[in-house]
Amino acid sequence: MLSPHSVFETLESEVRSYCRNWPTVFDRARGSRMYDEDGHEFLDFFAGAGSLNYGHNNPVLKRALIDYLERDGVTHGLDMSTTAKRGFLEAFQNLVLRPRDLPYKVMFPGPTGTNAVESALKLARKVKGREAIVSFTNAFHGMSLGSLAVTGNAFKRAGAGVPLVHGTPMPFDNYFDGQVPDFLWFERLLEDQGSGLNQPAAVIVETVQGEGGINVARPEWLRALADLCARRDMLLIVDDIQMGCGRTGAFFSFEEAGIVPDIVTVSKSISGYGLPMSLCLFRPELDIWEPGEHNGTFRGNNPAFVTATAALEAYWADGSAMEKQTRARGEQIERALVSVTEENLADVKEYRGRGLVWGIEFKDKARAARVSRRAFELGLLVETSGPESEVVKLLPALTITPDELDEGLRTLARAVAETA
Structure with missing residues (x-):
């Protein structure tokens, strides 16, 4: 008989990751709090x-889901109309x-983000x-082969086991610390018939690179890219x-820049409840798919539609x-990170973010993991990001209360102080 803890090490693959960083067995969650099986909060x-922008087991979404299941609503329908x-679709269009004023057609490509990409x-x-796609340094777009080909992380790319082709990286915003004009290299390669860059079909970009280290693109950089x-x-x-x-x-996230992308991929929190769901949105004139040309068994996750609508x-x-x-x-997070930085001037390299995604980078790259x-x-769950896991990443729920946020930020400040 395996113990409650050893069952994971004995039966589950070595590929598991988050559970190594947070070595406990979680049992329940509500709002912005999780509890392990021993009752620790x-x-x-x-x-x-x-994936949980509205918190764990959001009561409004949970009620809608329970009501739908209790009336025997369709749970699996591929791409059948339900x-x-x-x-x-009606709520997404209207709200x-x-x-x-976005004219997008909506495609359900499969249940995960990499399906959308x-x-x-x-x-x-x-x-x-055309075959070529341009992506950016430190990008992350998913773990399937096409997505990996436009992902920057060397460790993730190496896991593919085959050549990752038809993708070309370009410098993300401020990659050269402002010393090189935006898109100088990109434009030159496009102009030069000897550059070796095939004319790209598309450019794929994150406005804020989350896994890449919370790298925030300026609105003017995004506008120049769109142009x-x-x-x-x-x-x-x-x-x-x-x-x-x-x-x-x-x-x-692109609204602030005032641009309208040709194609947008959405997943993670679109279901609102952590249920698998993704969208690929695109201009109507791009909708040249043949019926069934891109499909998948789980592209019609009806319980996710219910919670997404709610x-x-x-x-x-x-x-x-x-x-x-x-x-x-x-703004509350930024004020706290200013204080953390001022108290650790010799150790903090930079803090950066937008809205409710922030990162704090340390000069000692191993420090983030210790924090x-x-x-x-x-009692605080924070992950690391960046190519060398050098950034502590803050990604609280949008529904977190000011008091909870303050509590977590105080804990973070203590963790930084105690790992000096």
Whole structure:
């Protein structure tokens, strides 16, 4: 008989990761708090890697889901028409797309973020008849082969086991610390017939690189990128999988820059409840798919449609209220990080973020992991990010209260102080 702890080490693959950083067995969760089977409480600044923007077991969403299941609502329907899907599409159009004057068609490519990215890349290549895709340094777009080809992290790319082709990285915003004009290298390669860069079908970008280390693109940089894509006949894909659904303030992270991407990928918190769901959004004229040309068994997750609809109706019927709250919480985090930096001037390299995604980078790259471990011991869940895990990443739920946020930030400050 295996013990409650050893069962994971004995039966589960060595590929597991988060459980190594947080070595306990979680049992239940509500709002911004998780509890292990021994009753220990943890404040969650991780939020399911951004899949739980409205907290764990949000009561409004849970009620909608329970009611749907109790009436024997369809749970699996591939891409068949269902009342749950119709309810989501109507809510998404009325509460998200129409108020922002976004004309997008909606595609359900499969249940995960990398499914959305794969469909976006495939569609861009189909529309333009070209293979090359441009991505950016420190990008992360998923773990399947097409997504890995446009991902920067060397460790993740190495896991593919095969050549990752048809993707070309370019410098992300401020990659050269402001010493090189934006897109100088990119433009030169496009102009030079001897550069070796095939004309790209599309450019894929994150407005804030989450896994890459909380690298925030300036609005003017994003506008210049959109202009470059328009001038050079390349589609612009914004990967909003982690930064969408209100994480940076507005529902879509690109709204602040005033751009309208050709294609947008959405996942993580679109279901609102942590249920697998993803979207690929694109301009209507790009919808040249043949029926069934891109499909998947679990692309019609009806329980996720139900919770997604409930989330939109509860939090985005008045989108400005959620946006203002998120920005206020973000300012609260920034004030705390200013204090942490001032108290650790010799150790902190930089803090950065937008809305409710923030990172604090240390000069000693191993420090972030020590801070994360100490925070866990103190009852706070924070992960690390960046190519060498050198950044402590803060990703609390959008519904976190000011008091909970303050509690977690005090714990973080203590963890930093105690790992000096």
